Amino acid sequence: MANDAYSKLMDLYSEYSIMGQVDMVIGWDQNTYMPPGAAEMRGVQSSIIGAMRHRAITSRKVKDLLKEASREKELTEVQRSSLRWLRREHERKSAVPEKLVMEMARLEPVSIQAWIKARRENDFRQFLPILEKVFELRSKMAEHLGFAKTPYDALLEDFEPGMASGRADTILKGLRARLVPMVKRIVEEGGPVDDGPIRKGYSEKKQYEFGKQVLLDMGFDFNRGRMDTSAHPFTSGTYDDVRLTTRFDRKDLRPALFAFIHEGGHALYEQGLAKEFYGTPLGEAVSYGVHESQSRLWENQVGRSLPFWKHYAPFLRRTYPNMKSVRLEHLYRAFNMVRPSLIRVEADELTYNLHIMVRFEIEKGAMEGKVDLKDLPEVWDDCYERYLGITPPSVSQGCLQDIHWSMGLIGYFPTYSLGNLYAAQLMEAARRDLRDLDGSIEKGRFGTLLSWLRGNVHSKGRLYMAEDLMKRVTGKPLGEEAFISYMRTKFSDVYGLAL
Amino acid sequence: MANDAYSKLMDLYSEYSIMGQVDMVIGWDQNTYMPPGAAEMRGVQSSIIGAMRHRAITSRKVKDLLKEASREKELTEVQRSSLRWLRREHERKSAVPEKLVMEMARLEPVSIQAWIKARRENDFRQFLPILEKVFELRSKMAEHLGFAKTPYDALLEDFEPGMASGRADTILKGLRARLVPMVKRIVEEGGPVDDGPIRKGYSEKKQYEFGKQVLLDMGFDFNRGRMDTSAHPFTSGTYDDVRLTTRFDRKDLRPALFAFIHEGGHALYEQGLAKEFYGTPLGEAVSYGVHESQSRLWENQVGRSLPFWKHYAPFLRRTYPNMKSVRLEHLYRAFNMVRPSLIRVEADELTYNLHIMVRFEIEKGAMEGKVDLKDLPEVWDDCYERYLGITPPSVSQGCLQDIHWSMGLIGYFPTYSLGNLYAAQLMEAARRDLRDLDGSIEKGRFGTLLSWLRGNVHSKGRLYMAEDLMKRVTGKPLGEEAFISYMRTKFSDVYGLAL
Numbered sequence: 001m002a003n004d005a006y007s008k009l010m011d012l013y014s015e016y017s018i019m020g021q022v023d024m025v026i027g028w029d030q031n032t033y034m035p036p037g038a039a040e041m042r043g044v045q046s047s048i049i050g051a052m053r054h055r056a057i058t059s060r061k062v063k064d065l066l067k068e069a070s071r072e073k074e075l076t077e078v079q080r081s082s083l084r085w086l087r088r089e090h091e092r093k094s095a096v097p098e099k100l101v102m103e104m105a106r107l108e109p110v111s112i113q114a115w116i117k118a119r120r121e122n123d124f125r126q127f128l129p130i131l132e133k134v135f136e137l138r139s140k141m142a143e144h145l146g147f148a149k150t151p152y153d154a155l156l157e158d159f160e161p162g163m164a165s166g167r168a169d170t171i172l173k174g175l176r177a178r179l180v181p182m183v184k185r186i187v188e189e190g191g192p193v194d195d196g197p198i199r200k201g202y203s204e205k206k207q208y209e210f211g212k213q214v215l216l217d218m219g220f221d222f223n224r225g226r227m228d229t230s231a232h233p234f235t236s237g238t239y240d241d242v243r244l245t246t247r248f249d250r251k252d253l254r255p256a257l258f259a260f261i262h263e264g265g266h267a268l269y270e271q272g273l274a275k276e277f278y279g280t281p282l283g284e285a286v287s288y289g290v291h292e293s294q295s296r297l298w299e300n301q302v303g304r305s306l307p308f309w310k311h312y313a314p315f316l317r318r319t320y321p322n323m324k325s326v327r328l329e330h331l332y333r334a335f336n337m338v339r340p341s342l343i344r345v346e347a348d349e350l351t352y353n354l355h356i357m358v359r360f361e362i363e364k365g366a367m368e369g370k371v372d373l374k375d376l377p378e379v380w381d382d383c384y385e386r387y388l389g390i391t392p393p394s395v396s397q398g399c400l401q402d403i404h405w406s407m408g409l410i411g412y413f414p415t416y417s418l419g420n421l422y423a424a425q426l427m428e429a430a431r432r433d434l435r436d437l438d439g440s441i442e443k444g445r446f447g448t449l450l451s452w453l454r455g456n457v458h459s460k461g462r463l464y465m466a467e468d469l470m471k472r473v474t475g476k477p478l479g480e481e482a483f484i485s486y487m488r489t490k491f492s493d494v495y496g497l498a499l
Numbered sequence: 500m501a502n503d504a505y506s507k508l509m510d511l512y513s514e515y516s517i518m519g520q521v522d523m524v525i526g527w528d529q530n531t532y533m534p535p536g537a538a539e540m541r542g543v544q545s546s547i548i549g550a551m552r553h554r555a556i557t558s559r560k561v562k563d564l565l566k567e568a569s570r571e572k573e574l575t576e577v578q579r580s581s582l583r584w585l586r587r588e589h590e591r592k593s594a595v596p597e598k599l600v601m602e603m604a605r606l607e608p609v610s611i612q613a614w615i616k617a618r619r620e621n622d623f624r625q626f627l628p629i630l631e632k633v634f635e636l637r638s639k640m641a642e643h644l645g646f647a648k649t650p651y652d653a654l655l656e657d658f659e660p661g662m663a664s665g666r667a668d669t670i671l672k673g674l675r676a677r678l679v680p681m682v683k684r685i686v687e688e689g690g691p692v693d694d695g696p697i698r699k700g701y702s703e704k705k706q707y708e709f710g711k712q713v714l715l716d717m718g719f720d721f722n723r724g725r726m727d728t729s730a731h732p733f734t735s736g737t738y739d740d741v742r743l744t745t746r747f748d749r750k751d752l753r754p755a756l757f758a759f760i761h762e763g764g765h766a767l768y769e770q771g772l773a774k775e776f777y778g779t780p781l782g783e784a785v786s787y788g789v790h791e792s793q794s795r796l797w798e799n800q801v802g803r804s805l806p807f808w809k810h811y812a813p814f815l816r817r818t819y820p821n822m823k824s825v826r827l828e829h830l831y832r833a834f835n836m837v838r839p840s841l842i843r844v845e846a847d848e849l850t851y852n853l854h855i856m857v858r859f860e861i862e863k864g865a866m867e868g869k870v871d872l873k874d875l876p877e878v879w880d881d882c883y884e885r886y887l888g889i890t891p892p893s894v895s896q897g898c899l900q901d902i903h904w905s906m907g908l909i910g911y912f913p914t915y916s917l918g919n920l921y922a923a924q925l926m927e928a929a930r931r932d933l934r935d936l937d938g939s940i941e942k943g944r945f946g947t948l949l950s951w952l953r954g955n956v957h958s959k960g961r962l963y964m965a966e967d968l969m970k971r972v973t974g975k976p977l978g979e980e981a982f983i984s985y986m987r988t989k990f991s992d993v994y995g996l997a998l
Contacts, residue, residue: 045517228532
């Protein structure tokens with residue numbers, strides 16, 4: 001009987017899950033080929049899908065079946081884990097009143113437009129009332145969801161399930177304490193890095209072909225995916241239909257290339273989910289942090305490594321004749337230049353985490369009533385001064401630079417840094433398990449690394465919670481050690497310092 | 500109270516309608532940019548949308564609300580018409596058991612594959628059992644739907660609502676009786692037409708630009724639509740998101756150009772639906788025949804007319820230097836060459852309808868048990884001999900040429916010819932209402948024609964049934980007179996015969 005309830009639940013979940021895939025397809029379309037005039041219609045379509053999915057997961061039927069299924073004792077690990085996710089989804093979606101969900105949905109396009117205008121006009125004051133409204137609605141949402149210590153936890157749970165913000169706090173503060181002096185030393189003693197030779201002219205066609213070759217080498221399956229261009233690079237879709245985008249800068253080959261590799265990492269995760277979990281609660285990525293770990297691992301640990309460029313430097317020189325005389329070491333240093341900067345998305349691998357810290361502290365503080373949003377520009381600038389030693393000359397380049405808060409994405413930012421930490425810890429474990437990983441990378445052979453990630457991370461889907469998965473694969477809970485050690489090794493090398 | 504029932508019904512219908520739009524977006528994607536490996540997943544996604552829509556429209560709630568709403572006396576014309584369509588949709592979808600719907604859905608990909616293979620191998624026998632199965636399931640469907648005289652009516656109703664096949668029979672037989680001798684005379688006395696000068700080399704880029712300019716001139720709004728390429732030209736989407744495709748033949752500019760104009764006609768209909776009907780039962784095209792009338796009107800009555808080419812011939816000669824010396828009359832004759840041929844999709848405007856007649860008679864006969872599908876190749880060839888005076892040398896070029904039956908589309912073919920008749924009758928009425936229509940076309944100004952179509956056809960949506968709409972706009976029920984008169988005028992001119 002209960003097993004019957006289980007299979008009924010899985011049938012219901014499969015519709016919920018597959019309608020989510022449909023939403024991804026039309027979302028991809030929206031960001032690539034949709035005619036501009038269709039924006040309003042698309043908004044309606046997406047909200048109808050959202051409403052149908054919401055009704056499906058919060059239905060009385062699901063509630064009753066969950067009760068029935070919970071009485072069953074002899075469930076397999078897969079079944080227990082599936083039920084845990086489904087119950088979590090049901091409870092969280094049921095906890096927030098539909099009225100509030102709709103209010104948030106209606107506010108989103110308005111606040112995005114307001115943010116765009118405020119940023120363009122470099123005017124924080126006009127955005128403030130809407131930003132306050134966004135935080136107010138998210139606070140209400142947190143109240144409905146419930147939390148043990150801080151309302152921030154209720155929001156973080158959407159992006160990094162199972163990680164309380166206290167834990168994130170500890171990890172990220174530990175990270176900050178060690179990064180700030182490291183950055184300071186590099187700035188003061190590291191000497192200049194010349195990235196002139198990689199800022200020449202590059203045709204889009206050649207950049208595309210170069211990126212496509214790297215993606216093929218990484219193991220991206222073009223039969224089950226594709227690549228396009230869009231204003232902001234992203235990856236969308238899952239399993240047999242995974243699509244990534246990039247953008248091109250004709251004067252700098254880094255933006256397109258590292259977006260290819262970064263999005264490629266996300267895409268490999270999605271293409272690597274296990275077929276037997278398709279349409280079930282386990283057939284999805286385990287957390288945003290772990291998803292980000294896959295993009296960061298390929299982008300930074302692989303794509304900015306010396307072995308990687310040992311392989312690709314000759315190909316790069318053949319592709320772009322104007323780079324014929326650039327030396328490998330020069331390339332490697334240029335791709336790993338550290339420079340405190342104002343804009344998060346342009347930051348290097350090391351300082352990137354300090355940008356995240358600023359946002360994490362502010363959004364957490366605001367949710368806890370410790371930061372008044374009226375003071376946001378001053379608080380922001382103060383953090384940048386303390387962590388990065390620089391001060392934004394304007395709010396457009398300061399607290400108005402990110403779209404996230406206008407979209408209601410509060411609790412999202414920490415997953416970027418957690419991703420870096422997961423990535424470093426996973427790479428450390430991969431090096432432990434695989435013989436001569438650098439040797440393979442040097443030959444442009446990524447198959448062993450991909451297989452390792454497939455077996456240990458991708459194919460597991462949501463069978464384990466993120467930190468549990470990490471312990472099983474790396475033998476340790478998540479921490480900053482592996483990342484710090486990786487940073488120290490790399491930047492000691494790049495800057496000739498004993499960090 | 501009843502008005503409350505009405506508005507509840509409209510809310511429910513709007514979800515049904517908008518999920519249909521979503522299905523169109525992912526259908527367009529499937530035929531343009533979807534990676535090949537995603538086909539199976541896409542099938543699942545589409546069938547989930549289908550199942551959700553089926554459940555929505557056939558629900559007990561809709562049934563009860565329809566009963567409640569029918570008690571209301573003071574409904575407006577729009578409300579009455581909306582309810583009529585919604586009831587029809589509810590009743591037809593409820594009549595067919597879900598098991599049968601699913602059996603048909605499962606058979607479709609199998610039968611399409613079988614048709615592809617049989618056509619490639621020129622082997623009707625291997626396709627016969629599956630074709631019989633398709634007709635068997637459609638017969639069952641017709642039994643469930645119910646019909647007055649012939650099961651064929653139950654199927655035709657899906658494509659040309661309100662038109663009994665008896666009526667279609669009368670119209671199409673009248674048409675055939677007058678077309679067969681006309682074709683015979685042209686073949687015997689018309690003398691040859693030389694289309695050599697329009698079968699040269701044309702780059703895809705130039706063909707694209709030429710077609711795009713024509714679409715812009717026609718009034719297609721690229722802010723609310725787009726164009727792409729696909730294996731078979733089609734139009735998809737509605738209102739602010741209408742997408743058409745074409746294909747290119749580097750040796751012949753006709754396929755791409757006339758596909759642009761034809762699909763453009765479909766697209767203008769969809770872009771011209773009235774905003775106040777969006778998401779309601781009236782916010783859709785009234786029938787397949789009327790839809791086809793819009794594509795045919797633009798493709799043939801406009802796009803193959805002498806005034807049209809008076810305007811575009813200079814542009815054509817500028818675009819393709821190898822056509823510099825082609826005379827206008829030569830162009831006009833080449834675009835209007837009549838030649839009985841084997842393949843429907845390559846047929847000229849006049850003989851096209853005879854291709855349709857063959858299919859209409861056979862599928863109707865098969866549904867009524869008068870044609871045994873075992874004899875299909877012989878029956879087919881016999882019809883071609885009688886109507887067109889030619890005999891297919893193979894089943895691939897004969898009864899296996901169309902995909903329709905393998906997709907279960909029985910009752911669809913007549914709408915192509917009905918479209919031609921609607922188009923001629925509409926164009927006759929437009930000439931009556933508009934001053935110097937040919938003069939405008941000669942100047943490349945299509946605005947008055949488009950406004951007339953918008954006001955009389957597009958913006959009406961489903962407010963009236965197709966024939967009722969025709970009577971209101973043209974003053975007459977649908978008939979073959981206008982088409983015959985149009986054909987006689989044009990081909991007397993082209994061939995110098997008194998037809």
